[in-house]
Amino acid sequence: MSESPNPNVIDTDTLTGDMHPIRRAVLSIGSNLGDRVFNLQGAVDALGDTPEVWLTGVSPVYETAPVDAPEGSEDFLNIVVTIDTTLSAPTLLDRALAIEAAYGRERGGELNAPRTLDVDLIVVGDRRADDDHLVLPHPRAGERAFVLAPWHDLESDAQIPGVGPVAELLEKVGRDGITRRDDIELEVS
Ligand SMILES: Nc1ncnc2c1ncn2[C@@H]1O[C@H](COP(=O)(O)OP(=O)(O)OP(=O)(O)O)[C@@H](O)[C@H]1O
Ligand SMILES: Nc1nc2c(c(=O)[nH]1)N=C(CO)CN2
Numbered sequence: 001m002s003e004s005p006n007p008n009v010i011d012t013d014t015l016t017g018d019m020h021p022i023r024r025a026v027l028s029i030g031s032n033l034g035d036r037v038f039n040l041q042g043a044v045d046a047l048g049d050t051p052e053v054w055l056t057g058v059s060p061v062y063e064t065a066p067v068d069a070p071e072g073s074e075d076f077l078n079i080v081v082t083i084d085t086t087l088s089a090p091t092l093l094d095r096a097l098a099i100e101a102a103y104g105r106e107r108g109g110e111l112n113a114p115r116t117l118d119v120d121l122i123v124v125g126d127r128r129a130d131d132d133h134l135v136l137p138h139p140r141a142g143e144r145a146f147v148l149a150p151w152h153d154l155e156s157d158a159q160i161p162g163v164g165p166v167a168e169l170l171e172k173v174g175r176d177g178i179t180r181r182d183d184i185e186l187e188v189s
Contacts, residue, residue, distance in 0.1 A: 020086040023125030024056070026158070027083065027096065028138070028147045032066060032076040033114040039103050040077055041186050043119055046099045047081060048189060053095075057082035059150035061184040065177035067144065069112040078178075079186065080122070080150040089124040093134050096121060122147060126161055137161055142169045145178050153180075 027047070031039040040061065048055045059080040066073040085092060096119035103117040122138045129136040141147045142163040148170040151158055158166040 020052075020088070021125075022084050022086055023127070025083050025085055025089075025092060025124040026122040026151060027081045028078065028118075028120045028122050028141065028144075028151075029081060030064075030076045030078045030118045030120075030146065031116055032069075032074045034104065034116045036077040037061075037184055037186075039117045040079055042103050043099055043117055044079075044081060044186055044188065046102065047083060047095075050087075050095055052086045053092075054084045055081065055188060056084055057154040058186055058188050059154045061181045061186065062146060062150055063179045063181050064146040066112070067146065067177075069114070070110045073112075073114050076146065077181070077184070078146040078150060080147060080154060082154055085124075089121065089127050089129060089136060090134060092124060093121055122151070123160060128161075137163060143173060145170065145173045145175055148173060149175060149178055149180070 029040055029043045044055070044058055047053055057080075062078045064076045064078050066076060087095065100115075100117045100119050105115055105117050120138055121134070121136060122141045124136055127136050137160050138147075142160050148166050152166050152170050156167060160166065160169070163169065
């Protein structure tokens with residue numbers, strides 16, 4: 001995992017350019033179609049290769065029963081990834097959508113239809129957004145064990161701004177339908 005730059009150190013060479021603050025962001029990644037491990041690994045690699053993004057954590061992999069998905073949907077593999085980034089939230093969303101597309105994500109079918117790859121922004125620093133394209137924090141994250149459990153493994157004291165501590169939300173939601181798959185290891189370069 002690469003180290004993100006120390007935000008307190010000012011590089012005088014860059015002072016004349018556009019300076020963007022470094023923000024911590026949390027992403028939820030899932031797959032329930034095709035080679036699920038390959039798809040998750042591809043998403044981790046693509047995020048790590050993104051300029052202005054530094055991977056700071058990749059959670060254990062969870063096998064999770066599909067939530068609010070069409071009858072007959074297969075189980076998901078889910079992870080949570082933490083990053084530091086100087087990208088804006090809309091640019092990060094564009095990147096997430098491009099990574100989904102690169103791994104064969106098709107849209108336009110039923111709500112929550114099986115997908116090769118889903119990359120959702122859960123929080124981006126303390127950024128709030130509520131428009132057609134971007135809602136932050138993610139409005140359903142606090143109800144989803146498949147987000148809360150892997151996130152809690154990475155950061156036991158994390159909070160969803162305006163919603164509550166991840167540990168308490170996970171306690172409330174419970175761990176039914178999710179199993180940690182320690183036999184699956186993703187590589188982080
Ligand atoms: N925080 C967010 N993260 C990702 N996409 C978001 C977010 N807020 C709004 N969107 C919008 O949601 C649109 C549909 O995304 P998608 O089809 O992946 O939803 P989903 O992940 O299946 O469902 P859910 O939002 O319940 O997780 C995206 O094109 C994006 O513009
Ligand atoms: N288990 C599980 N269920 C879901 C998931 C997901 O990633 N995992 N994503 C959804 C829409 O984003 C809807 N339902």
